[in-house]
Amino acid sequence: MGFSQNDSIQLRDQTVIKGEIKSLAKGVLIIKTSFSDSDFQVKFGRVKRLHIERKCLVILTQNRRRYGHVNSEEEGFFTMTFTDGQIERYRINEIISLDEIYDKFWNRFKGSFDLGFNLTKANNFNQLTLGTELSYIDKNSVINGTLDALNSKQDNTEDLSRTDAKLEFFRLFMRYWYLMGTVSFLSNTEQALDARVSPSLGAGRFLVSTNQLYLGVSLGLTYNIENYVDTSLDKTSTEAFIFTNFNIFDMKDFDLLSNLNMYPSLSERGRFRTDFNVTSKYKIINDFYVKIGLTINYDNQPAVQGNEIDYNFTSGIGWKFNK
Numbered sequence: 001m002g003f004s005q006n007d008s009i010q011l012r013d014q015t016v017i018k019g020e021i022k023s024l025a026k027g028v029l030i031i032k033t034s035f036s037d038s039d040f041q042v043k044f045g046r047v048k049r050l051h052i053e054r055k056c057l058v059i060l061t062q063n064r065r066r067y068g069h070v071n072s073e074e075e076g077f078f079t080m081t082f083t084d085g086q087i088e089r090y091r092i093n094e095i096i097s098l099d100e101i102y103d104k105f106w107n108r109f110k111g112s113f114d115l116g117f118n119l120t121k122a123n124n125f126n127q128l129t130l131g132t133e134l135s136y137i138d139k140n141s142v143i144n145g146t147l148d149a150l151n152s153k154q155d156n157t158e159d160l161s162r163t164d165a166k167l168e169f170f171r172l173f174m175r176y177w178y179l180m181g182t183v184s185f186l187s188n189t190e191q192a193l194d195a196r197v198s199p200s201l202g203a204g205r206f207l208v209s210t211n212q213l214y215l216g217v218s219l220g221l222t223y224n225i226e227n228y229v230d231t232s233l234d235k236t237s238t239e240a241f242i243f244t245n246f247n248i249f250d251m252k253d254f255d256l257l258s259n260l261n262m263y264p265s266l267s268e269r270g271r272f273r274t275d276f277n278v279t280s281k282y283k284i285i286n287d288f289y290v291k292i293g294l295t296i297n298y299d300n301q302p303a304v305q306g307n308e309i310d311y312n313f314t315s316g317i318g319w320k321f322n323k
Contacts, residue, residue: 009042010049021052024098047092048075060094063176063206099137110135114291114318125154129314131291142170150312162312163187176206180218190310192229192303198222200241218243222263228303239263255281274298287320
């Protein structure tokens with residue numbers, strides 16, 4: 001799709017910017033113009049009118065989802081024209097996020113890639129971390145894929161490695177509810193775990209959804225296939241799961257996301273697992289960012305006693321595409 005100059009925004013100081021509106025998320029609207037090499041980032045609270053030529057998926061407060069054309073004819077308000085010709089009117093401050101739904105399949109993907117490396121002379125210590133994220137969105141579905149890997153070496157100590165990957169599918173329906181399916185993979189030398197593959201099915205609800213805060217909770221079932229360093233410990237098990245996702249928006253160039261996942265076992269008496277993750281990204285220039293993350297895994301019945309808890313702190317530099 002070629003560059004378009006048909007989109008526009010008008011700010012509260014009467015400034016008009018024309019170009020191509022690329023997205024709105026976390027209180028920041030991004031617009032591409034022909035007179036600047038880099039995209040403009042505008043605090044959405046400064047916008048009083050906007051006009052977009054292409055069809056967009058708009059998420060409003062109370063998790064209302066709308067798909068159509070966006071146009072403002074009155075200060076502080078906008079209308080959406082749907083594919084069936086119907087028109088609805090909303091306040092601009094009801095918008096949480098906005099994304100164009102591209103006609104071309106490959107343009108619907110967004111992602112990021114980050115890399116970190118630590119090296120010290122003492123004990124010849126070196127550590128490499130890798131993180132990738134890829135997402136796909138259309139008007140009713142969201143698919144997210146993530147991969148985080150760590151490899152650490154030093155003298156007089158066994159090598160450490162950890163790979164954590166997840167593929168998630170969300171199908172949205174009604175105002176607050178969604179169905180979900182996930183497949184996660186974990187390999188962790190600290191817990192003597194060669195591989196844990198865990199497909200899950202469940203449903204969730206958005207508890208809070210505003211232009212500054214998001215909180216969701218999901219419930220369902222997980223089936224574990226676990227292979228350990230000691231093959232005599234290999235097993236399968238069934239668990240319930242409770243997932244919570246918490247995200248704070250409107251933090252300028254910061255992005256903060258946290259997840260707490262709990263797994264009470266249904267097939268192993270007394271077993272309980274917990275995964276916690278918090279990640280913060282800070283934009284430094286254009287599409288580049290620095291990342292800091294913390295992951296904690298807890299299992300009260302580990303394969304190796306004394307290794308109930310494993311944690312991983314990472315930092316690195318990354319790059320986003322199709323933001």
